[in-house]
Amino acid sequence: MPPREFALIGLGRFGSSVARTLFEAGHSVLGIDRNPARVQAMADHATHVVEADATDEDVLRSLGLRNFDVVVVSVGTHLEASVLITVMLKEMGCPYVVAKASSDIHGRVLQKVGADRVVFPERDMGIRLARSLSNDNVVDLIELTPEVSIIELEAGGQLLGRSLRDLDLRARYGVTVLAVRRGSQVVVPPAADEKFRPGDVLVLVGGNSGLERVQALAAG
Numbered sequence: 001m002p003p004r005e006f007a008l009i010g011l012g013r014f015g016s017s018v019a020r021t022l023f024e025a026g027h028s029v030l031g032i033d034r035n036p037a038r039v040q041a042m043a044d045h046a047t048h049v050v051e052a053d054a055t056d057e058d059v060l061r062s063l064g065l066r067n068f069d070v071v072v073v074s075v076g077t078h079l080e081a082s083v084l085i086t087v088m089l090k091e092m093g094c095p096y097v098v099a100k101a102s103s104d105i106h107g108r109v110l111q112k113v114g115a116d117r118v119v120f121p122e123r124d125m126g127i128r129l130a131r132s133l134s135n136d137n138v139v140d141l142i143e144l145t146p147e148v149s150i151i152e153l154e155a156g157g158q159l160l161g162r163s164l165r166d167l168d169l170r171a172r173y174g175v176t177v178l179a180v181r182r183g184s185q186v187v188v189p190p191a192a193d194e195k196f197r198p199g200d201v202l203v204l205v206g207g208n209s210g211l212e213r214v215q216a217l218a219a220g
Contacts, residue, residue, distance in 0.1 A: 003027050004069040008046075009054045009085060011038040014100060014121050015074030020045045030063070055081050057088050066093040073099040073115075079106050083113055090114035149208055150178075155200040157220040165192040173213050175206035 004027050008019045011033040023029045023046050031042045031049040039051045052059045054075070065071050071094050075082045082099055089097050090113070099115040101107035107118045159167065169175045180187040180194065181201040187194065196202070204211060 005067070006030070007032065007063070007065050007068045007071045008074060009033075009071065010074035010100075011035070011042050011049075012074065015072065016042055016045070018072055018074065023047065030068070032063070054085050057092075060085070060088055061092060065089060066095075068094065070096045070098060073097065075100070079109070082106075083109055086110055086115050087113045147207055148205070149211060150203065150205045151211055151215075152181075153202045153204055153215060153218055155196040155198070155202055156218045158217040159196050159202075159214075160198060161195055163193050163195045164190060167217075169204075169206075169210075169214060173206065173210035175204050175210045175214050177202055178205055179203040 006019075006022050006027055007030040008015045009032045011019065011031050015031070015033075016038070019029050019031050019042060029046040029048075031039070031046040032052055032054055033039050033042075033049075034051065034053050036051050039049045042049045050063065052063070054060060071089055073082050073085050073089070075085065079102070082101075086097055086099050096116045097114070098117045098119060099110045101110055101118050101120055102122070107120060110118045164177060169177065177190055178188070179202075180190045180196070181203070182197070182199070204214060206214075
């Protein structure tokens with residue numbers, strides 16, 4: 001991805017993590033927070049940081065946020081402030097606004113006022129942790145939609161010593177093996193006759209019900 005311009009409004013744990021990651025990836029990052037300590041802490045981890053009240057429309061306009069590729073509103077615990085900021089950003093023509101929500105109701109309000117994407121960091125992390133803890137073979141999980149996910153699954157049980165051709169996961173369960181991580185090597189895409197070995201980590205995508213059945217094979 002070529003370098004893009006991002007603005008982060010709210011530099012708490014979530015906002016600062018997003019800002020740092022984008023900055024380290026080579027993107028231009030503007031961080032905004034009304035807390036001087038947070039602004040100071042991010043001085044070396046963003047292109048620019050500004051101490052400002054983002055609920056002030058004149059401040060938002062003066063920062064030229066409509067010219068940024070993406071603006072992330074990460075003041076998720078302050079419902080009124082996040083909704084107000086989202087409304088103002090969309091009214092001034094920001095092309096893509098991502099807003100953090102702290103509850104389903106908060107998320108629905110943000111969607112109704114124009115947020116292009118609403119994220120639930122605490123809820124999503126809780127779901128990922130619970131699903132990984134419920135199955136010893138699951139290394140990581142990314143929920144693409146409520147019905148479809150990508151998981152990293154350690155090969156075990158009935159998967160060991162068998163190939164993609166033998167298992168026929170796509171036809172049986174609607175699950176596709178995107179890659180196999182074997183030590184420091186990543187096999188993309190794995191050959192149909194590639195047999196899974198102990199320690200292999202499979203990167204799978206599919207419906208959650210199908211993925212659960214493959215997890216059962218790995219555990220059995």
